[in-house]
Amino acid sequence: MEAQLTQLKQEATEAIASVTTLDALEQLRVNYLGKKGQLSQILRGMGKLSPEERPRIGAIANEVKEALQQSLDQANHQLEKAQIAAQLAAETLDVTMPGVSRPLGRIHPLNSIIDRVIEIFLGLGYTVAEGPEIESDYYNFEALNTPPDHPARDMQDTFYLPHDQLLLRTHTSSVQIRYMEQHDPPIRVIAPGRVYRRDTVDATHSAVFHQVELLAIDRGLTFTDLKGTLKEFVRQMFGEDLPMRFRASYFPFTEPSAEVDVQWKGKWLEVLGCGMVDPNVLKAVGYDPEIYTGFAAGLGVERFAMVLHQFDDIRRLYSSDLRLLQQF
Incomplete structure:
Protein backbone atom coordinates (compact mmCIF):
# COMPACT_ATOMS: atom_id res chain seq x y z
CA MET A 1 0.00 0.00 0.00
CA GLU A 2 2.90 2.33 0.68
CA ALA A 3 4.13 1.72 -2.87
CA GLN A 4 0.64 2.52 -4.21
CA LEU A 5 0.55 5.82 -2.33
CA THR A 6 4.03 6.75 -3.56
CA GLN A 7 3.08 5.94 -7.16
CA LEU A 8 -0.20 7.88 -6.82
CA LYS A 9 1.65 10.95 -5.51
CA GLN A 10 4.16 10.89 -8.40
CA GLU A 11 1.48 10.33 -11.04
CA ALA A 12 -0.83 13.01 -9.67
CA THR A 13 1.96 15.57 -9.25
CA GLU A 14 3.02 15.13 -12.89
CA ALA A 15 -0.59 15.39 -14.11
CA ILE A 16 -1.21 18.55 -12.10
CA ALA A 17 2.00 20.14 -13.39
CA SER A 18 0.96 19.60 -17.01
CA VAL A 19 -2.67 20.80 -16.76
CA THR A 20 -3.55 23.93 -18.81
CA THR A 21 -7.14 24.84 -17.86
CA LEU A 22 -9.08 25.32 -14.67
CA ASP A 23 -11.74 22.84 -15.81
CA ALA A 24 -9.11 20.14 -16.38
CA LEU A 25 -7.57 20.91 -12.98
CA GLU A 26 -10.95 20.39 -11.30
CA GLN A 27 -11.29 17.03 -13.04
CA LEU A 28 -7.89 15.99 -11.63
CA ARG A 29 -8.92 17.01 -8.11
CA VAL A 30 -12.06 14.90 -8.33
CA ASN A 31 -10.10 11.98 -9.86
CA TYR A 32 -7.46 11.86 -7.13
CA LEU A 33 -8.99 13.43 -4.01
CA GLY A 34 -12.74 13.07 -4.51
CA LYS A 35 -14.95 10.77 -2.44
CA LYS A 36 -14.66 8.14 -5.17
CA GLY A 37 -11.14 9.18 -6.20
CA GLN A 38 -8.01 7.04 -6.36
CA LEU A 39 -6.77 8.00 -2.89
CA SER A 40 -10.06 6.94 -1.30
CA GLN A 41 -9.97 3.64 -3.15
CA ILE A 42 -6.46 2.89 -1.84
CA LEU A 43 -7.43 3.76 1.73
CA ARG A 44 -10.34 1.30 1.65
CA GLY A 45 -7.67 -1.39 2.05
CA MET A 46 -6.58 -0.02 5.45
CA GLY A 47 -8.76 -2.65 7.14
CA LYS A 48 -6.50 -5.44 5.90
CA LEU A 49 -3.40 -3.95 7.55
CA SER A 50 -2.07 -4.99 10.93
CA PRO A 51 -2.62 -2.67 13.87
CA GLU A 52 1.07 -1.77 13.82
CA GLU A 53 1.02 -0.69 10.11
CA ARG A 54 -2.17 1.34 10.13
CA PRO A 55 -0.78 4.47 11.86
CA ARG A 56 2.25 4.57 9.61
CA ILE A 57 0.25 4.11 6.38
CA GLY A 58 -2.32 6.62 7.61
CA ALA A 59 0.39 9.25 8.14
CA ILE A 60 1.79 8.59 4.67
CA ALA A 61 -1.70 8.92 3.20
CA ASN A 62 -2.21 12.32 4.93
CA GLU A 63 1.16 13.53 3.61
CA VAL A 64 0.18 12.46 0.08
CA LYS A 65 -3.22 14.20 0.39
CA GLU A 66 -1.68 17.43 1.73
CA ALA A 67 1.02 17.41 -0.96
CA LEU A 68 -1.53 16.90 -3.73
CA GLN A 69 -3.85 19.59 -2.28
CA GLN A 70 -0.93 22.05 -2.15
CA SER A 71 -0.04 21.23 -5.76
CA LEU A 72 -3.68 21.76 -6.77
CA ASP A 73 -3.85 25.14 -4.99
CA GLN A 74 -0.62 26.33 -6.61
CA ALA A 75 -1.76 25.22 -10.05
CA ASN A 76 -5.17 26.87 -9.54
CA HIS A 77 -3.51 30.17 -8.57
CA GLN A 78 -1.20 30.10 -11.58
CA LEU A 79 -3.99 29.24 -14.03
CA GLU A 80 -6.21 32.03 -12.67
CA LYS A 81 -3.36 34.52 -13.10
CA ALA A 82 -2.75 33.28 -16.64
CA GLN A 83 -6.47 33.54 -17.42
CA ILE A 84 -6.67 37.14 -16.15
CA ALA A 85 -3.52 38.08 -18.07
CA ALA A 86 -4.95 36.61 -21.28
CA GLN A 87 -8.22 38.50 -20.78
CA LEU A 88 -6.40 41.78 -20.18
CA ALA A 89 -4.27 41.23 -23.26
CA ALA A 90 -7.37 40.56 -25.36
CA GLU A 91 -9.21 43.61 -24.04
CA THR A 92 -6.31 46.03 -24.04
CA LEU A 93 -7.18 49.42 -25.52
CA ASP A 94 -4.45 51.22 -27.38
CA VAL A 95 -5.08 54.79 -26.30
CA THR A 96 -2.58 56.06 -28.87
CA MET A 97 -4.75 54.88 -31.78
CA PRO A 98 -7.02 57.48 -33.40
CA GLY A 99 -10.69 57.12 -32.47
CA VAL A 100 -13.54 56.33 -34.85
CA SER A 101 -14.77 59.60 -36.30
CA ARG A 102 -18.50 60.22 -36.02
CA PRO A 103 -19.86 63.34 -37.73
CA LEU A 104 -21.72 65.72 -35.45
CA GLY A 105 -25.37 66.33 -36.18
CA ARG A 106 -26.74 69.76 -36.98
CA ILE A 107 -30.08 71.40 -36.31
CA HIS A 108 -32.20 71.61 -39.43
Whole structure:
Protein backbone atom coordinates (compact mmCIF):
# COMPACT_ATOMS: atom_id res chain seq x y z
CA MET A 1 0.00 0.00 0.00
CA GLU A 2 2.90 2.33 0.68
CA ALA A 3 4.13 1.72 -2.87
CA GLN A 4 0.64 2.52 -4.21
CA LEU A 5 0.55 5.82 -2.33
CA THR A 6 4.03 6.75 -3.56
CA GLN A 7 3.08 5.94 -7.16
CA LEU A 8 -0.20 7.88 -6.82
CA LYS A 9 1.65 10.95 -5.51
CA GLN A 10 4.16 10.89 -8.40
CA GLU A 11 1.48 10.33 -11.04
CA ALA A 12 -0.83 13.01 -9.67
CA THR A 13 1.96 15.57 -9.25
CA GLU A 14 3.02 15.13 -12.89
CA ALA A 15 -0.59 15.39 -14.11
CA ILE A 16 -1.21 18.55 -12.10
CA ALA A 17 2.00 20.14 -13.39
CA SER A 18 0.96 19.60 -17.01
CA VAL A 19 -2.67 20.80 -16.76
CA THR A 20 -3.55 23.93 -18.81
CA THR A 21 -7.14 24.84 -17.86
CA LEU A 22 -9.08 25.32 -14.67
CA ASP A 23 -11.74 22.84 -15.81
CA ALA A 24 -9.11 20.14 -16.38
CA LEU A 25 -7.57 20.91 -12.98
CA GLU A 26 -10.95 20.39 -11.30
CA GLN A 27 -11.29 17.03 -13.04
CA LEU A 28 -7.89 15.99 -11.63
CA ARG A 29 -8.92 17.01 -8.11
CA VAL A 30 -12.06 14.90 -8.33
CA ASN A 31 -10.10 11.98 -9.86
CA TYR A 32 -7.46 11.86 -7.13
CA LEU A 33 -8.99 13.43 -4.01
CA GLY A 34 -12.74 13.07 -4.51
CA LYS A 35 -14.95 10.77 -2.44
CA LYS A 36 -14.66 8.14 -5.17
CA GLY A 37 -11.14 9.18 -6.20
CA GLN A 38 -8.01 7.04 -6.36
CA LEU A 39 -6.77 8.00 -2.89
CA SER A 40 -10.06 6.94 -1.30
CA GLN A 41 -9.97 3.64 -3.15
CA ILE A 42 -6.46 2.89 -1.84
CA LEU A 43 -7.43 3.76 1.73
CA ARG A 44 -10.34 1.30 1.65
CA GLY A 45 -7.67 -1.39 2.05
CA MET A 46 -6.58 -0.02 5.45
CA GLY A 47 -8.76 -2.65 7.14
CA LYS A 48 -6.50 -5.44 5.90
CA LEU A 49 -3.40 -3.95 7.55
CA SER A 50 -2.07 -4.99 10.93
CA PRO A 51 -2.62 -2.67 13.87
CA GLU A 52 1.07 -1.77 13.82
CA GLU A 53 1.02 -0.69 10.11
CA ARG A 54 -2.17 1.34 10.13
CA PRO A 55 -0.78 4.47 11.86
CA ARG A 56 2.25 4.57 9.61
CA ILE A 57 0.25 4.11 6.38
CA GLY A 58 -2.32 6.62 7.61
CA ALA A 59 0.39 9.25 8.14
CA ILE A 60 1.79 8.59 4.67
CA ALA A 61 -1.70 8.92 3.20
CA ASN A 62 -2.21 12.32 4.93
CA GLU A 63 1.16 13.53 3.61
CA VAL A 64 0.18 12.46 0.08
CA LYS A 65 -3.22 14.20 0.39
CA GLU A 66 -1.68 17.43 1.73
CA ALA A 67 1.02 17.41 -0.96
CA LEU A 68 -1.53 16.90 -3.73
CA GLN A 69 -3.85 19.59 -2.28
CA GLN A 70 -0.93 22.05 -2.15
CA SER A 71 -0.04 21.23 -5.76
CA LEU A 72 -3.68 21.76 -6.77
CA ASP A 73 -3.85 25.14 -4.99
CA GLN A 74 -0.62 26.33 -6.61
CA ALA A 75 -1.76 25.22 -10.05
CA ASN A 76 -5.17 26.87 -9.54
CA HIS A 77 -3.51 30.17 -8.57
CA GLN A 78 -1.20 30.10 -11.58
CA LEU A 79 -3.99 29.24 -14.03
CA GLU A 80 -6.21 32.03 -12.67
CA LYS A 81 -3.36 34.52 -13.10
CA ALA A 82 -2.75 33.28 -16.64
CA GLN A 83 -6.47 33.54 -17.42
CA ILE A 84 -6.67 37.14 -16.15
CA ALA A 85 -3.52 38.08 -18.07
CA ALA A 86 -4.95 36.61 -21.28
CA GLN A 87 -8.22 38.50 -20.78
CA LEU A 88 -6.40 41.78 -20.18
CA ALA A 89 -4.27 41.23 -23.26
CA ALA A 90 -7.37 40.56 -25.36
CA GLU A 91 -9.21 43.61 -24.04
CA THR A 92 -6.31 46.03 -24.04
CA LEU A 93 -7.18 49.42 -25.52
CA ASP A 94 -4.45 51.22 -27.38
CA VAL A 95 -5.08 54.79 -26.30
CA THR A 96 -2.58 56.06 -28.87
CA MET A 97 -4.75 54.88 -31.78
CA PRO A 98 -7.02 57.48 -33.40
CA GLY A 99 -10.69 57.12 -32.47
CA VAL A 100 -13.54 56.33 -34.85
CA SER A 101 -14.77 59.60 -36.30
CA ARG A 102 -18.50 60.22 -36.02
CA PRO A 103 -19.86 63.34 -37.73
CA LEU A 104 -21.72 65.72 -35.45
CA GLY A 105 -25.37 66.33 -36.18
CA ARG A 106 -26.74 69.76 -36.98
CA ILE A 107 -30.08 71.40 -36.31
CA HIS A 108 -32.20 71.61 -39.43
CA PRO A 109 -32.92 75.18 -40.60
CA LEU A 110 -36.65 74.71 -40.00
CA ASN A 111 -36.09 73.46 -36.46
CA SER A 112 -33.70 76.30 -35.71
CA ILE A 113 -36.32 78.86 -36.83
CA ILE A 114 -39.01 77.20 -34.68
CA ASP A 115 -36.64 77.10 -31.70
CA ARG A 116 -35.82 80.79 -32.14
CA VAL A 117 -39.50 81.79 -32.40
CA ILE A 118 -40.37 79.77 -29.29
CA GLU A 119 -37.46 81.32 -27.40
CA ILE A 120 -38.60 84.84 -28.25
CA PHE A 121 -42.21 84.29 -27.22
CA LEU A 122 -41.30 82.42 -24.06
CA GLY A 123 -39.35 85.55 -23.15
CA LEU A 124 -42.53 87.57 -23.73
CA GLY A 125 -44.49 85.38 -21.32
CA TYR A 126 -46.14 82.94 -23.73
CA THR A 127 -46.69 79.20 -23.24
CA VAL A 128 -46.20 76.52 -25.90
CA ALA A 129 -49.29 74.42 -26.77
CA GLU A 130 -49.61 71.42 -29.04
CA GLY A 131 -52.48 69.57 -30.68
CA PRO A 132 -53.26 66.74 -33.12
CA GLU A 133 -52.35 66.97 -36.79
CA ILE A 134 -55.44 64.92 -37.70
CA GLU A 135 -58.22 67.26 -36.77
CA SER A 136 -62.01 67.44 -36.89
CA ASP A 137 -63.89 69.84 -39.14
CA TYR A 138 -65.23 71.58 -36.05
CA TYR A 139 -61.85 72.55 -34.59
CA ASN A 140 -60.22 73.28 -37.92
CA PHE A 141 -63.03 75.36 -39.40
CA GLU A 142 -66.35 75.78 -37.61
CA ALA A 143 -65.05 76.91 -34.21
CA LEU A 144 -62.88 79.39 -36.10
CA ASN A 145 -65.92 81.12 -37.60
CA THR A 146 -65.68 79.19 -40.89
CA PRO A 147 -68.95 77.26 -41.41
CA PRO A 148 -69.26 74.59 -44.14
CA ASP A 149 -70.48 76.98 -46.85
CA HIS A 150 -67.89 79.69 -46.11
CA PRO A 151 -65.86 80.72 -49.19
CA ALA A 152 -62.69 81.00 -47.08
CA ARG A 153 -62.51 77.20 -47.08
CA ASP A 154 -61.49 77.35 -50.72
CA MET A 155 -58.30 79.14 -49.63
CA GLN A 156 -57.40 76.21 -47.38
CA ASP A 157 -58.48 73.22 -49.43
CA THR A 158 -56.87 70.28 -47.71
CA PHE A 159 -56.62 66.51 -47.32
CA TYR A 160 -59.84 64.95 -45.99
CA LEU A 161 -60.01 61.51 -44.42
CA PRO A 162 -62.94 59.15 -45.10
CA HIS A 163 -64.00 58.95 -41.46
CA ASP A 164 -66.14 61.23 -39.25
CA GLN A 165 -65.23 64.40 -41.16
CA LEU A 166 -61.58 64.22 -40.17
CA LEU A 167 -58.87 66.06 -42.07
CA LEU A 168 -55.22 67.01 -41.90
CA ARG A 169 -55.20 70.40 -40.18
CA THR A 170 -54.64 73.44 -42.39
CA HIS A 171 -53.28 75.63 -39.59
CA THR A 172 -52.39 75.40 -35.92
CA SER A 173 -55.29 77.69 -35.03
CA SER A 174 -57.17 74.54 -34.03
CA VAL A 175 -54.71 74.19 -31.15
CA GLN A 176 -55.82 77.60 -29.91
CA ILE A 177 -59.46 76.49 -29.79
CA ARG A 178 -58.58 73.35 -27.84
CA TYR A 179 -56.43 75.36 -25.44
CA MET A 180 -59.15 77.97 -24.82
CA GLU A 181 -61.70 75.23 -24.10
CA GLN A 182 -59.48 73.94 -21.30
CA HIS A 183 -58.20 77.24 -19.83
CA ASP A 184 -59.72 80.45 -18.59
CA PRO A 185 -58.33 83.88 -19.52
CA PRO A 186 -55.86 85.47 -19.34
CA ILE A 187 -54.16 83.40 -22.04
CA ARG A 188 -50.88 83.88 -23.88
CA VAL A 189 -49.98 80.84 -25.96
CA ILE A 190 -48.06 79.91 -29.11
CA ALA A 191 -48.78 76.82 -31.24
CA PRO A 192 -45.96 75.55 -33.48
CA GLY A 193 -46.46 72.56 -35.74
CA ARG A 194 -46.84 70.92 -39.14
CA VAL A 195 -49.85 71.76 -41.32
CA TYR A 196 -51.22 70.56 -44.66
CA ARG A 197 -52.90 72.15 -47.67
CA ARG A 198 -53.55 70.86 -51.17
CA ASP A 199 -51.14 73.28 -52.81
CA THR A 200 -49.30 72.67 -56.04
CA VAL A 201 -45.65 72.25 -55.11
CA ASP A 202 -43.35 74.84 -56.64
CA ALA A 203 -40.48 77.10 -55.56
CA THR A 204 -42.59 78.89 -52.94
CA HIS A 205 -45.38 76.41 -52.08
CA SER A 206 -45.56 73.01 -50.45
CA ALA A 207 -48.44 70.73 -49.50
CA VAL A 208 -46.77 70.20 -46.12
CA PHE A 209 -45.25 73.10 -44.21
CA HIS A 210 -44.86 74.51 -40.68
CA GLN A 211 -46.57 77.32 -38.81
CA VAL A 212 -46.24 79.10 -35.51
CA GLU A 213 -49.36 80.90 -34.31
CA LEU A 214 -49.80 83.06 -31.25
CA LEU A 215 -52.88 83.93 -29.23
CA ALA A 216 -53.43 86.39 -26.40
CA ILE A 217 -56.77 86.75 -24.57
CA ASP A 218 -57.30 89.17 -21.69
CA ARG A 219 -59.36 92.12 -20.55
CA GLY A 220 -58.78 95.26 -22.59
CA LEU A 221 -56.35 93.99 -25.25
CA THR A 222 -56.30 96.20 -28.36
CA PHE A 223 -54.74 96.31 -31.80
CA THR A 224 -52.02 98.49 -30.31
CA ASP A 225 -50.98 95.58 -28.07
CA LEU A 226 -50.82 93.34 -31.15
CA LYS A 227 -48.63 95.82 -33.03
CA GLY A 228 -46.28 96.23 -30.08
CA THR A 229 -45.93 92.47 -29.65
CA LEU A 230 -45.17 91.86 -33.33
CA LYS A 231 -42.78 94.79 -33.49
CA GLU A 232 -40.74 93.31 -30.63
CA PHE A 233 -40.86 89.86 -32.21
CA VAL A 234 -39.60 91.14 -35.56
CA ARG A 235 -36.84 93.11 -33.86
CA GLN A 236 -35.57 90.05 -32.04
CA MET A 237 -36.05 87.73 -35.00
CA PHE A 238 -34.24 89.85 -37.56
CA GLY A 239 -31.76 91.38 -35.14
CA GLU A 240 -32.65 94.97 -35.87
CA ASP A 241 -35.51 97.46 -35.72
CA LEU A 242 -36.94 97.05 -39.23
CA PRO A 243 -39.60 99.28 -40.79
CA MET A 244 -43.00 97.53 -40.57
CA ARG A 245 -46.36 98.11 -42.20
CA PHE A 246 -49.79 96.62 -41.62
CA ARG A 247 -52.01 96.08 -44.66
CA ALA A 248 -55.72 95.40 -44.29
CA SER A 249 -56.59 91.78 -45.04
CA TYR A 250 -59.22 89.16 -44.24
CA PHE A 251 -59.26 86.07 -42.04
CA PRO A 252 -62.57 84.56 -40.89
CA PHE A 253 -61.38 84.19 -37.29
CA THR A 254 -60.04 87.74 -36.78
CA GLU A 255 -61.64 91.17 -37.18
CA PRO A 256 -60.00 93.50 -38.07
CA SER A 257 -57.29 91.51 -39.87
CA ALA A 258 -53.97 92.53 -41.37
CA GLU A 259 -50.90 91.30 -43.23
CA VAL A 260 -47.54 92.39 -41.82
CA ASP A 261 -44.66 93.42 -44.08
CA VAL A 262 -41.11 94.26 -43.08
CA GLN A 263 -38.54 96.13 -45.12
CA TRP A 264 -35.65 93.71 -45.51
CA LYS A 265 -32.65 94.58 -47.66
CA GLY A 266 -34.54 97.29 -49.47
CA LYS A 267 -37.65 95.22 -50.22
CA TRP A 268 -41.00 94.84 -48.52
CA LEU A 269 -41.56 91.24 -47.46
CA GLU A 270 -44.82 89.77 -46.19
CA VAL A 271 -44.00 87.81 -43.03
CA LEU A 272 -47.14 87.52 -40.87
CA GLY A 273 -50.90 87.47 -40.82
CA CYS A 274 -52.67 88.83 -37.75
CA GLY A 275 -55.77 90.43 -36.28
CA MET A 276 -58.07 90.83 -33.31
CA VAL A 277 -59.90 87.63 -32.38
CA ASP A 278 -63.41 87.60 -33.82
CA PRO A 279 -66.15 87.68 -31.11
CA ASN A 280 -67.72 84.56 -32.65
CA VAL A 281 -64.54 82.61 -31.90
CA LEU A 282 -64.66 83.76 -28.28
CA LYS A 283 -68.29 82.72 -28.00
CA ALA A 284 -67.48 79.26 -29.46
CA VAL A 285 -65.19 78.50 -26.52
CA GLY A 286 -67.45 80.03 -23.87
CA TYR A 287 -65.70 83.40 -23.43
CA ASP A 288 -67.76 86.57 -23.08
CA PRO A 289 -66.62 88.99 -25.86
CA GLU A 290 -68.05 91.85 -23.83
CA ILE A 291 -65.42 91.14 -21.15
CA TYR A 292 -62.48 89.69 -23.02
CA THR A 293 -60.68 90.66 -26.20
CA GLY A 294 -57.66 89.14 -27.83
CA PHE A 295 -55.31 89.09 -30.77
CA ALA A 296 -53.76 86.35 -32.89
CA ALA A 297 -51.00 86.07 -35.46
CA GLY A 298 -49.43 83.36 -37.55
CA LEU A 299 -46.22 82.93 -39.51
CA GLY A 300 -44.88 80.38 -41.96
CA VAL A 301 -41.63 78.86 -40.72
CA GLU A 302 -40.46 78.04 -44.26
CA ARG A 303 -41.01 81.66 -45.25
CA PHE A 304 -38.74 82.90 -42.46
CA ALA A 305 -36.12 80.26 -43.28
CA MET A 306 -36.07 81.29 -46.93
CA VAL A 307 -35.72 84.97 -46.04
CA LEU A 308 -33.13 84.66 -43.29
CA HIS A 309 -31.01 82.00 -45.04
CA GLN A 310 -31.64 83.23 -48.61
CA PHE A 311 -33.08 80.01 -50.02
CA ASP A 312 -34.27 80.33 -53.60
CA ASP A 313 -36.55 77.27 -53.50
CA ILE A 314 -38.67 75.93 -50.64
CA ARG A 315 -38.05 72.37 -51.83
CA ARG A 316 -34.42 72.64 -50.75
CA LEU A 317 -35.67 72.53 -47.15
CA TYR A 318 -37.03 69.02 -47.68
CA SER A 319 -34.41 67.47 -49.98
CA SER A 320 -32.04 66.31 -47.19
CA ASP A 321 -29.08 67.47 -49.27
CA LEU A 322 -26.08 67.25 -46.94
CA ARG A 323 -24.19 69.81 -48.98
CA LEU A 324 -26.81 72.34 -47.94
CA LEU A 325 -27.55 71.13 -44.41
CA GLN A 326 -23.88 71.02 -43.39
CA GLN A 327 -23.75 74.80 -43.86
CA PHE A 328 -25.88 75.27 -40.73
